[in-house]
Amino acid sequence: MAADIASAQKRAPWILLSPSLTTIGLLLVIPMMFIVVYSFWLRTATGADQVGFYLDNWQEVLSDVFYRDILFQTLKIALYTTIICAFVGYIPAYFVANTKMRSKTLLLLMLMLPFWISYIIRTMSWINILGTSGALNGLLLWAGIIDSPLNMLYNQTTVVLGLVHYLLPFMILNVYVSLEGIDKNLTEAAESLGCNGFQAFREVTLPLSFPGLAAGSLLCFVLAAGTYITPLILGGPRDAMFANLVYEAIITQLNWPLGSALSLVLLAFLGGLVVIYTRYLGVDQIAKSFR
């Protein structure tokens, strides 16, 4: 009887885990291994796939200046987005963590709201603001500052703007979580030892909030660098990002081997970042913001 219970105890977690492990195994692990293999196949002129070990796709992806330029542009856009999010997001996170106002719960709830509002709605909403018949042009025309509507949309700046708008809540929430975990006595101790308010912040609060800042930055960078919708909606024809190349190769050109190689390049860059991050900081910090 006791042995029965013990072995049931041993089996129970595996029974509970089996559906999700099967799902992830069949629909994620095997497909991921599959595209590695696929990237060495060849798409022939007839549109059939030539099975084999060809390095043509990899050669094309790794040597073509076109792909390299877009990769750099993608990383640059993601970097700008992350830096802006870090600076702009730190302030409200600090405020919400330290405010003694009763509206703190409301402010927190409002930080969660953007996660529930569709990404595409939030992205396209900027057309209403910056478009030729948008709010900003309307205001400037009405105030007599300009005579004809300005073309503010469809460039790299609006792509970064859209990404910042989409990703800022991720940053704020992560920074907030780590700020909230800091013992308030520490800053008070620093101040009683002669630090002024800013010094106490720089020497105590900022270093202690670094894990949250790092987690937020990782999320912002990876999500920004992996997007292809924002450049399609808010960018011009020359603002394509790397994921747009993947979409073009797979959906438009139906060149799946090439698309596989391209997505593996993207994965190598972004996955590499995630691996470095988890090596040093652990994956727990990201999970924390779900509590």
Next chain:
Amino acid sequence: MTNGWSWIRIATILVYLFLFAPVAVVILLAFNANQFGSFPIEGFSLRWFNSLLHNDAIVRAFKTSLLLGALTSAISTTIGTMAAVAMVRYDFPGKKAISSLLIAPILIPEVVLAVALLLFLQFLELPKSFGLLLMGHVVFTLPFVLLVVQARLVSIRRDVEEAAMSLGATPIQTFFEITLPLMLPAVMAGMLFSFTISFDDITGTLFWKPGGVETVPTQIFAMLRNSISPEINALGAVMVIFTVALPLIATAIARHMSAQRMKAKTQN
């Protein structure tokens, strides 16, 4: 110091404005009577909502999204909750590795995930279908359900369950009579979360959707690319109501009900 704090407060208000003003403008324009659906505001009107209702493509997209969201959330909440129970309640070899594996879909760029799944199923000669869309959404929402349910599960005390078992309840009875009711808020949170993610998803959906099938986000995307139609703002407003107002109402009702139950208990 107080001066610095008031700057921080002003900056915070500005950031909140930045986050919400554009969405507020979408909702404002959805009710605008102007025939192009853009500025200036010419008066209150429901004409765009009315034309949404008569747009077959949009109604169909809406039905697809609702069905997809409901099925995704049912499947991934069920299997995600099971995994969360295993993670929180049991110790077993390889726990850390399995945990990382199960949240891998968050760490892999969604585009790569989409390509991998699409190409694998195409290789198996399974055509793009609603089923593929569903599988993709389940994979993509599963880690979020796992994290949310796991986080809330940690705070449920074990001694209630142990008490039930020591009073003679079987493990299965204990689960359905004790654990599940206590877990319900966590499970509901997971369900809402996965529904919202599925309902809003576009990145993977554009890869997986069969020709002619649209979800609300891909429909909006197609409308944006073809022509700027004033109905988009109304559709956006409906989306916001669906993914924001509904969860808020659901939370309020759940709070109200548990408050009532507490009241009833204390009266007894």
